[in-house]
Amino acid sequence: MKRRNFIQKTAITGGALSLGGVSLAASSNLSMNAQKHQFNLKYAPHLGMFKNLAGDDPIDQINFMADQGFTAFEDNGMMKRDVALQTKMGETLAKRGMTMGVFVVDKGGNMANTLAAGKQEYIDIFLDGCKRAVEVAKRVNAKWMTVVPGGFERKLPIGVQDGNIIEALKRGAEILEPHGLVMVLEPLSDSPDLYLQNSDQTYMICKGVGSPSCKILFDIYHMQKTEGHLIHNMDLTWDEVAYIQIGDNPGRKEPTTGEINYKNVFKWIHEKGFDGVLGMEHGNSKEGKAGEQAVIDAYIHEDTFM
Template sequence: MNRRNFIQTSTLAAPMAVGGFSIKEIFNKSGGKHDFQLKYAPHLGMFKHHAGSDPVDQINFMAEMGFRAFEDNGMSNRDVDVQKKMGDALAKNGMDMGVFVAHKIYWNEPNLAGGDEDLRAEFLDYIKKSVEVAKRVNAKWMTVVPGHLDLRKEMGYQTQNVVESLKQASEILEPHGLVMVLEPLNFMNHPGLFLTKSAQAYEICKHVDSPSCKILYDIYHQQITEGNLIPNIEQSWDEIAYFQIGDNPGRKEPTTGEINYKNVFKYIHSKGYNDILGMEHGNFYEGKEGEEKLIQAYVESDSF
C-alpha cells in the first residue's frame, strides 16, 4: 500500500490515531511524511503543542508532517538573526517561504488612498526594507494592504492614488524579482478598508501593470465579502499569485465551516497552480489533539 492510500484509509477512518499512534507516528510508520498535492503553508504557533515554542523546531515539525511551505506575517519584526535562522531552517527542509506583511497597515485612517506624499514615502521605505527581509528568508511574496478609505475623496481619485503608490513600489521590487500581493479584506473583520473585492484588486493590478503587483486571494475573506468563489478565482486568475485559507464562520481549518475546500483545492490544482496556499487561520480544536485534527483536515481536503 502506498503512503497516500495508507494515510487516507488509516488517518481518516479514525480521527486521531490508529492503534494508539499519533498522526506523527502514523506518518513515520508509513515511510515518511504525507505527500500533499498542493503547497499548504502553516504559521508559527499552529503546532506548538507538538513542536514547542522555538521557530526552528516548529518549521522542522511542519516539514516532518509533509508541509512544503511556511508563512509568517510578522517576519519583518523579528530580529535579523532569527530571520536568518528561520531562513536556514526552511532551506534545509526544502520549504518555500510564503508571505510576510511588508509595511505598517493603516486600519482606521487613510494612507495610500488619500494621496499624502509623506505617507506614500513611508510606505515605499517599508517596501525597500522588505527587500532585505525577503533576501534573508528567501521569500518571493510580501503582503500589501492599501489601508483605510479616504471618505473625503471620490473612489476614482482614491484608486489613482493607490495605483501610483503601487507603481512606485513595483519599481523597487522588480529588479529583485519580488512580488507584493494585494489582499482584499472583508467588511466584518476590517470595516472601512479601501480594498475589499477580487474584481477591484484585479482592476488595480491591471492598471499597475507590473509582475511585482499581484493579488493575494484570501478564500476566507472573499467568502464573506462576495462568495461565488470559483467563478471569481477564474475571472481574476491571471493576476492571482498567492492564496490564503480559512473556513467560514470561525476562520479555522478546512472542514470546520461552510466552504467546500476539497472542491476549491481541486479547482486550483486543476489550473496547474504550483505556488503557496497560506494557512492563515486558527486551530478549531485545542492542544495536541487539535493539531492532529488540523493535519487530518488537510489530508482529507487534499484528497481529490
C-alpha cells in the first residue's frame, strides 16, 4: 500500500482539541511540533474543506492537502469545471503524487432522468454523460465516477425497474470499460423516492450488469442511516465495493463527531487490504481555521488503529 509522510504546517493555538468527547492532544501536538505522520489509508478531501487555511484557489487547496499528508482527492463537480482548470488540477495531482477520486457523472441530478423508467431519452442523457466523463477522466487521471440512477418509476413493478436499471448501466459500462474506467453506484439515504438505497440492492444490480466498470460506492454515512451493520454489510458486498466515502452520523461531519466507531471501521478496511480511495464527503463540524484543523486532527486520531 502506498504511503506518504507529511509535515503538518498549520498549528492550533491554545489547548488540545476535543472531538466527540475524545481528546486529540497527541495529534494536535503533531501539528504544533511539525512532526511527520503517515496515513494508513487514502483519505480524499474535497475543495472548500480547507479554504480558510489554504485560500480560495483550487490549486492552492490541493497543494495544502498534499502538504498535510493526504494522498487522494475527490471532486463531485469536476465535470462542470472549465477544461483549463481540469487540466491544471490533473497536473497538480500528478505532481504531488495524489490519486484522483470520484467525480459525478453529469446526468441531470440525483432524482432526474431516472433509469428505472426505461425511457430512451433518459438513457441517452446518461450515456452522453458517460461519454463526456471519459474525456474529463483523461484530463484528471481519474478512474472512478459516481452514478446515481435516479428515482423510482412508481408505475412499474420493481422487477421491471431493476431490469431497466441493469440494461441502462450495461450500456454505460460499454462506454467506460475500454478505457479502464469504473462507474460506482451510490445508494443514498436522502429521499425515500430514490431508487438505490441499500448495499445488497446495489450488489444485485452490479451482479446483473456483470462488468468491471460497474461497482459499488459504499458511503458509510448513508449506509449507517439506511441499514447499519456497517462492517457486516461491507463484508457481504465486498467483492463489488470499489470506492468508499466517509461522514459521521448524525450530522454528516468528520469522524469523532457522531456515533460511528470510525477507528474500528478504518482498521477493518485496512485489514481487508483496501488500496482504493476513501472520500471525505462531509462537512466540517466547526467553522474557520480551527474547524479545518479539527478535521485534519480527527483523521490523524482515527487513523491510529495500527
